[in-house]
Amino acid sequence: MEYGVTLRKIRKQKGITLKELADGICSISFLSKFERGDSDITLGLMTRILEKLMLSFDEFLYVHHDYQPSKLEIFFKSVNTAYMSRDTVQLEKLKNEEIKKWKRFGVETYHWNAMMIQVLGQILDTQFTHEELKENNIRLLSDYLFRVEVWGYYELALYNGTLLLLEPDMVIMLSRTAFQKSDRFKEYTKVKDAITAVLFNTIIYLLGPVNRFHEKFIYQKEIGEFISYLENLALSEDNLLERVHLLQLNGVYELRIGDKEEGIVKVEHAINILKELNSTKLANNMEQYLQQILYYQENPQL
Amino acid sequence: MEYGVTLRKIRKQKGITLKELADGICSISFLSKFERGDSDITLGLMTRILEKLMLSFDEFLYVHHDYQPSKLEIFFKSVNTAYMSRDTVQLEKLKNEEIKKWKRFGVETYHWNAMMIQVLGQILDTQFTHEELKENNIRLLSDYLFRVEVWGYYELALYNGTLLLLEPDMVIMLSRTAFQKSDRFKEYTKVKDAITAVLFNTIIYLLGPVNRFHEKFIYQKEIGEFISYLENLALSEDNLLERVHLLQLNGVYELRIGDKEEGIVKVEHAINILKELNSTKLANNMEQYLQQILYYQENPQL
DNA sequence: TTTAAAATTGTCATATAGTGGAATATTGAT
DNA sequence: ATCAATATTCCACTATATGACAATTTTAAA
Numbered sequence: 001m002e003y004g005v006t007l008r009k010i011r012k013q014k015g016i017t018l019k020e021l022a023d024g025i026c027s028i029s030f031l032s033k034f035e036r037g038d039s040d041i042t043l044g045l046m047t048r049i050l051e052k053l054m055l056s057f058d059e060f061l062y063v064h065h066d067y068q069p070s071k072l073e074i075f076f077k078s079v080n081t082a083y084m085s086r087d088t089v090q091l092e093k094l095k096n097e098e099i100k101k102w103k104r105f106g107v108e109t110y111h112w113n114a115m116m117i118q119v120l121g122q123i124l125d126t127q128f129t130h131e132e133l134k135e136n137n138i139r140l141l142s143d144y145l146f147r148v149e150v151w152g153y154y155e156l157a158l159y160n161g162t163l164l165l166l167e168p169d170m171v172i173m174l175s176r177t178a179f180q181k182s183d184r185f186k187e188y189t190k191v192k193d194a195i196t197a198v199l200f201n202t203i204i205y206l207l208g209p210v211n212r213f214h215e216k217f218i219y220q221k222e223i224g225e226f227i228s229y230l231e232n233l234a235l236s237e238d239n240l241l242e243r244v245h246l247l248q249l250n251g252v253y254e255l256r257i258g259d260k261e262e263g264i265v266k267v268e269h270a271i272n273i274l275k276e277l278n279s280t281k282l283a284n285n286m287e288q289y290l291q292q293i294l295y296y297q298e299n300p301q302l
Numbered sequence: 303m304e305y306g307v308t309l310r311k312i313r314k315q316k317g318i319t320l321k322e323l324a325d326g327i328c329s330i331s332f333l334s335k336f337e338r339g340d341s342d343i344t345l346g347l348m349t350r351i352l353e354k355l356m357l358s359f360d361e362f363l364y365v366h367h368d369y370q371p372s373k374l375e376i377f378f379k380s381v382n383t384a385y386m387s388r389d390t391v392q393l394e395k396l397k398n399e400e401i402k403k404w405k406r407f408g409v410e411t412y413h414w415n416a417m418m419i420q421v422l423g424q425i426l427d428t429q430f431t432h433e434e435l436k437e438n439n440i441r442l443l444s445d446y447l448f449r450v451e452v453w454g455y456y457e458l459a460l461y462n463g464t465l466l467l468l469e470p471d472m473v474i475m476l477s478r479t480a481f482q483k484s485d486r487f488k489e490y491t492k493v494k495d496a497i498t499a500v501l502f503n504t505i506i507y508l509l510g511p512v513n514r515f516h517e518k519f520i521y522q523k524e525i526g527e528f529i530s531y532l533e534n535l536a537l538s539e540d541n542l543l544e545r546v547h548l549l550q551l552n553g554v555y556e557l558r559i560g561d562k563e564e565g566i567v568k569v570e571h572a573i574n575i576l577k578e579l580n581s582t583k584l585a586n587n588m589e590q591y592l593q594q595i596l597y598y599q600e601n602p603q604l
Numbered sequence: 605t606t607t608a609a610a611a612t613t614g615t616c617a618t619a620t621a622g623t624g625g626a627a628t629a630t631t632g633a634t
Numbered sequence: 635a636t637c638a639a640t641a642t643t644c645c646a647c648t649a650t651a652t653g654a655c656a657a658t659t660t661t662a663a664a
Contacts, residue, residue, distance in 0.1 A: 003345055006324040013450050017611060019407045027653045031613060039651060040344040042621080043305055047363075054374050054411055054456040057359035059490070061349075063454070067486045074358050106322045109356055148315050152365070154356040183368045188361070189491070240542035244579065273575055277546065279539040319641060332622045334642060341621060344651080 002037035003046075004063040010053060011035070025049060076157050080256070083120045089129060091121045108144065108153075115141050116161040122162065138165055145174055151182040156194035163201055172222050175202040179229050192233065195241060199230045203249055206258050210292045213301035217256055227253075244270050248286055255293055264290070304339035305348075308366040311353060313337070328353055332364050375417070378459050387420045390430060410446065411456075418463040424598045425466065440467055447476055453484040458496035465503055474524050477504040481531050494535065498544060501532045505551055509558050511595045516602035519558055529555075546572050550588055556594055564594070 005256045007105045011021055022031040033039045050060055061070060069077070075094075082090040097115040102110035117158050121128035145151075145159055163171055187192035203226050206219040227249065234242035251266030267290045274283035277284055313323055324333040327350045335341045352362055363372060371379070377396075384392040397419040404412035417439045424431035443464060448458055461480055465473055480500050487493035505528050508521040529551065536544040553568025569592045576585035 013452065014408055014411060015425055015446070015449065016411070019611075023407050026651095028611085029613070029615095030652045033614095033652085036613085040346045040621095042651070043345055043348050044342045045652090051373055052375075052407070052409060052411065053585070054415075055454065056372055056374055057363060059454055060495070060591075061359060067489070069489060070358055093481070104327050105354070107318055107354060109316060109318070109354065116663080136310050138534075139603055144317070150315065151364075152357065152361055185364070186379050187369070187371065188364055218545040229375055229561065237576075237584050238543050240546065240576075240579055240581065241540050243581070244542065247579070269578070273578065274539075274542075276571070276575065277542055277549070278547070279542065300582075321641075328621095328639090329623045331624075331645095333642075334644095342651095344621070347622090545654085574626085 004034040008035035054121045119162045130237050153191050211296045306336040310337035420468045421464045457492050513598045
C-alpha cells in the first residue's frame, strides 16, 4: 500500500483541504496524485507536509503499517521473545534469515544480527548450530562496537544481547564505551532506555553468578562507576522502576561484599515496594534472586 | 543541511560501502549523489535504506537535526515550559506564531494550537489578549476533537492542554472519546503516555478544586470508569509511577466521598513510596495537595 | 433541482530523481 | 613507490516527481 493513501486518510480526518496542505510546499495537483498512490514523494516534501500536520514520521509510519511497530522493533522483539521462551527453533529461523540477507548484500549489520542470535542460541543449547559463524564471532562484533563512534538504539540493543558472552574486562570497556558514545541521545527516550538496560545488565554481570558469591570480589570499583552512571542518567524523579532496581542492586552489591544484614534490608525494601504496588511478578523474580544468593552463601560448597 | 550528508556519516560509521547499501534498492551512483547533497530522495527508497541500516526514521532525523527533538515536540515542550513558568509574554509570542501560520495557510491545526495557548494564557492572566480568537474557541476546538476519528499524539496533547477550561460534562464525553479513539496506539509508547496523562488529568478535574471538597460529589460513577481505564492501560508491571499515582488518586477519591481515614492512609502510602525512592519533589507536591484538602475540609467556610 | 463556489483530478510540460557505465580516487598489499 | 582491487564520482541518458492550468466532480446554499 502507498504512503499517499495513508496521508489522505489523515488529512481528511483533520478536515484540511489539498490546497491548504499543499500551500507553500508543493502543487495541489501533485499532492492529489501522491495521495492517490500515483506517485512517490521526495523526502524533503514529505517532511514539510508531516510538520504541517503536527505528525512525526514514526507515528505516520505506525499508522501506515496498520498500527504495527517498525521492522526494526519487530526484529529485536521477536528475537527476545524466542530467547525468553527458549525457542531455539525459532531462533534458528531468525538467524538464517539474517544470514541470508548478509550473504545477499554483504552488509555487516545482518552479520551482527546473526551473531547476536547465535550467541543467545548457544546460551540455551550448546549444540546450537553455527556452520556459517566462526569462532571469532564475538571478537568481530566487539571490534565493530569499539569502532563505531556514536552508538544508537541498534548498537545498544546489539550489545545488550551479547554482553553475557564476553569476558569481564571486555564488558567493562565496552559498557564504558556504550555510555560515552550514546551520550548525545540522552534526551531520546528509546535510546536512553536502552542505555539504562545496558548499565543494569553490566552491573548484574559483574556481580557474577549467584553460586560464586562466596569467591573474592574484584569489581568493586567498576560497579561503583556504573552505578554512578545510572544515577546520573535516571536522575529524573519519574523513573521509579529504575530507582527500585538501583535499590535492589545496591543491596545485592552489599551482599556480594559480605555485608549481609544491610544487603538483605535493601533488597527486601525494593521487593516490598513492588508488592505494595501490585507488581507481583517483578517482586517474585527479585525475591527468588535473593533466595538463591542466600542459599549459596550458606552452602558455598555447591 | 541535506539528509544525504547525515546518511553518509552514519553509513561510514557502520563501515558499509555505497555498493552494499545500494544493492537491491537503488543505483550506486545515485546513492552517492544523494549523500553528497546533490539530490533529494524518494520516501520509498529512503524507507528501505533506513531499514537496511536498522534505523528508525525518527532516530535518523534526531541525528540529522544535530540531536535536537522534532519541531512537534519542541512546540508542545516550549508551550508547556512557558505555562509552567507563568511566562505570558512567551506564550503570547508562541500564540502569534501559530496565528500567523493559520492566516498564511488556513490550516486549522495552527488555529487549534493558538487556541490551546490562548486557553493556557487566560488561566495565568484573565487579561491575556485575544483579538483574533473569538468566544466560541473552545466550542470549535471540542467540535474538532469529536469529529476526528482517530486520536494520535497531537489530539491528545491538544486536549490535555485545554481540558481545564471545558465544562465537566464535556470533559467526561471527550475523555471517553479520547480513550476509545486512541485505542489503536496502545503499543506506541509516546501516545500511550499521552492517553495516560489525559486520564489522570480528567480524574483530578472531576474531583474538583480542593476548596470545594465539602460540596456534594456527583461524579462518583465517572471517576470509577476512568480509573478502570487507567488500570487496563497501565497494566504493565513496570509502570511504577502510574501505579503510585493511582494509589494517590484512590486515596483522594476516598477523601472526596468523606472516607477520611482510609483516604489519608492511601495518599500517605503513595507519598512514602516516593520518599523511599528519593523522589522528593514529587513527594512534596503530593504532600502539599493532601494538606490543602485536609485544610479545606476542616475549614469548609473558606 | 439548480447553480455557483470550492475541491479534486487530468493533461501535458519540465525539472529532477534515478540508472549504467566509464573515469577517477582510495585503499592496501608487496 | 607501484600496482591491483575496491570505492566513489562523473557524465550522458531515462524515468518519474512536480508544476501550471484546464476539466471535472463535489459541496452546499437557494
